[in-house]
Amino acid sequence: MAFSILAYHAASKHSFSRYADGPGFLDWETQPDPFRRYEGSPEIPLALPPDEPGPGYERLWDRPPDPAPLSRLSLSRFLYESLALSAWKQAPHAPPWSLRVNPSSGNLHPTEGYLLLPPLPGIESAGVFHYSPLRHSLEARRLLRADQWEELAAGLPPGAFFVGLSTIYWREAWKYGERAFRYCHHDLGHALGTLAFSARIRGWRALLLPAVGEAELASLLALEDQRGPEAEHADCLLGIFPDRCRPPEEAVRSFRLPSTLLAALRGLPPLGKPNRLSPDHVRWPLLERAIASAAYPGGWPGEPAPPPLPVPPVVRPQPSEGASLLLRRRRSALAMDGKTPIPRESFLRLLSQLLPRGDGFPFALLPWRPRVSVLFFVHRVGGLAPGLYLLLRSPAHEAPLRRELRPEFAWQAPPGFPEALPFRRLALGDFREAAAKISCYQTIASGGCFALAMLADLSGVGEQPWFYPRLFWECGLLGQLLYLGAEAAGLQGTGIGCYFDDALHDLAGIRGLPWQSLYHFAVGRGVPDRRLQSRPAYAHLARSPG
Numbered sequence: 001m002a003f004s005i006l007a008y009h010a011a012s013k014h015s016f017s018r019y020a021d022g023p024g025f026l027d028w029e030t031q032p033d034p035f036r037r038y039e040g041s042p043e044i045p046l047a048l049p050p051d052e053p054g055p056g057y058e059r060l061w062d063r064p065p066d067p068a069p070l071s072r073l074s075l076s077r078f079l080y081e082s083l084a085l086s087a088w089k090q091a092p093h094a095p096p097w098s099l100r101v102n103p104s105s106g107n108l109h110p111t112e113g114y115l116l117l118p119p120l121p122g123i124e125s126a127g128v129f130h131y132s133p134l135r136h137s138l139e140a141r142r143l144l145r146a147d148q149w150e151e152l153a154a155g156l157p158p159g160a161f162f163v164g165l166s167t168i169y170w171r172e173a174w175k176y177g178e179r180a181f182r183y184c185h186h187d188l189g190h191a192l193g194t195l196a197f198s199a200r201i202r203g204w205r206a207l208l209l210p211a212v213g214e215a216e217l218a219s220l221l222a223l224e225d226q227r228g229p230e231a232e233h234a235d236c237l238l239g240i241f242p243d244r245c246r247p248p249e250e251a252v253r254s255f256r257l258p259s260t261l262l263a264a265l266r267g268l269p270p271l272g273k274p275n276r277l278s279p280d281h282v283r284w285p286l287l288e289r290a291i292a293s294a295a296y297p298g299g300w301p302g303e304p305a306p307p308p309l310p311v312p313p314v315v316r317p318q319p320s321e322g323a324s325l326l327l328r329r330r331r332s333a334l335a336m337d338g339k340t341p342i343p344r345e346s347f348l349r350l351l352s353q354l355l356p357r358g359d360g361f362p363f364a365l366l367p368w369r370p371r372v373s374v375l376f377f378v379h380r381v382g383g384l385a386p387g388l389y390l391l392l393r394s395p396a397h398e399a400p401l402r403r404e405l406r407p408e409f410a411w412q413a414p415p416g417f418p419e420a421l422p423f424r425r426l427a428l429g430d431f432r433e434a435a436a437k438i439s440c441y442q443t444i445a446s447g448g449c450f451a452l453a454m455l456a457d458l459s460g461v462g463e464q465p466w467f468y469p470r471l472f473w474e475c476g477l478l479g480q481l482l483y484l485g486a487e488a489a490g491l492q493g494t495g496i497g498c499y500f501d502d503a504l505h506d507l508a509g510i511r512g513l514p515w516q517s518l519y520h521f522a523v524g525r526g527v528p529d530r531r532l533q534s535r536p537a538y539a540h541l542a543r544s545p546g
């Protein structure tokens with residue numbers, strides 16, 4: 001019988017009686033190198049930008065800033081605020097480890113990033129460049145002639161370039177075994193989030209080019225010959241455009257890689273050889289089947305996404321911290337203080353940022369109607385009684401969720417909350433213990449202001465298995481908004497990939513497909529671990545600021 005990605009979904013659930021299959025211990029001998037290098041490829045170092053605040057975080061939802069010209073320096077800043085290192089941490093008597101602007105489950109960082117650029121001063125040749133976060137540099141993998149770049153970017157506005165993302169599953173599988181597929185795609189969604197924000201700060205717009213299939217992307221990114229557990233799997237291509245002259249939606253949706261260019265590239269050996277990440281590997285057949293089954297052929301049959309919701313501003317805009325600083329300062333809370341509440345206004349602001357609205361930033365990056373709504377465990381929110389609440393991210397979710405969730409749920413607009421906000425009270429009560437228990441007994445889910453579960457509509461995933469990872473991208477993007485919104489509110493967030501799937505479903509009344517919880521999250525006042533020392537991200541590079 002053909003393998004179904006839904007079988008993977010069921011088998012990779014954690015439950016009170018059984019965790020999804022994983023190694024059960026950490027084999028430090030085979031810990032994967034978090035940094036891919038392409039040995040022997042020409043390296044282009046990028047200047048280290050001085051830390052600047054950038055435009056106010058809340059202002060990003062207003063008009064986009066004037067577009068920055070495309071240059072080696074603006075690209076350096078773009079990467080510095082999206083995929084770069086953010087700090088080094090060290091515990092007493094232990095080797096240091098690095099953190100990045102984009103978070104990752106277990107800090108294992110399976111996502112690799114590529115830039116596809118026109119010829120630019122200081123970069124000289126058009127080409128495909130792997131980004132090295134460790135060295136904040138570009139490694140050339142393919143050089144393109146000017147006419148090949150013209151062919152690739154035909155019809156796109158001047159100043160356009162591309163970002164490619166790929167995944168090394170082994171990095172997450174080393175620690176998490178079969179559940180790794182989910183975490184890799186959460187992480188990819190978080191990276192989409194940091195790229196979307198970093199683009200917005202520079203007046204650019206990041207949009208997924210959804211018709212590009214994995215095999216053609218692998219050829220373009222020079223990944224097609226990689227095999228084995230350390231292979232990078234090509235996931236997606238983004239177009240980055242000056243926001244005010246971005247191409248029409250239809251052109252974005254139908255963008256394909258030119259077959260003549262791909263044919264020419266397939267005959268050329270790529271530059272550089274991938275470094276080895278681990279001396280040995282453990283194979284996870286279920287994970288391998290999930291990867292194969294969810295491979296995306298390209299072509300994008302999806303319906304056009306509906307326009308953003310006409311949600312009026314629910315809170316007064318207020319001056320907020322610079323978005324560039326927030327992006328680089330973001331950290332996961334390791335523990336929550338168990339007492340600090342989030343003020344009502346900050347909570348409302350966060351809720352409204354989770355909805356597709358305004359000019360579509362950032363959710364129009366994903367060209368499908370929202371498939372994820374959010375179930376909140378409210379613990380300490382100003383003006384809101386503790387309990388279970390639901391944020392409906394699409395009007396189309398209300399009827400099916402009303403049918404699916406517990407019949408006793410109230411579905412009432414909370415008193416004193418704006419009517420226009422699709423936020424409903426389901427049940428009152430103290431859900432702190434339940435939230436922690438469901439989240440693999442992690443107290444970050446009970447000790448914060450709120451925790452949440454992202455409920456995704458898996459309809460059609462059996463027939464179009466490549467949509468399954470995309471649901472995690474949507475969850476990861478939401479997670480990135482929560483991380484940043486929490487920081488903007490003076491709090492912190494933590495992604496929660498470890499939770500007991502069906503325990504959450506039982507609590508909510510979900511009896512099976514299509515609604516499933518795909519990601520959890522907690523927001524609160526983090527308690528720092530005072531034993532950890534922090535060092536600047538790039539002290540190891542003797543490179544002058546740009």
Ligand SMILES: Cc1cc2nc3c(=O)[nH]c(=O)nc-3n(C[C@H](O)[C@H](O)[C@H](O)COP(=O)(O)O)c2cc1C
Nearest residue numbers: 099100103104105106107186331332495496497498
């Ligand atoms: C998809 C995902 C799942 C995560 N799951 C958990 C979790 O279950 N428990 C936890 O304490 N942290 C979790 N984290 C937080 C990561 O451990 C954290 O992002 C990583 O250590 C890097 O640290 P940073 O976020 O401060 O950069 C998760 C993060 C992501 C992106």
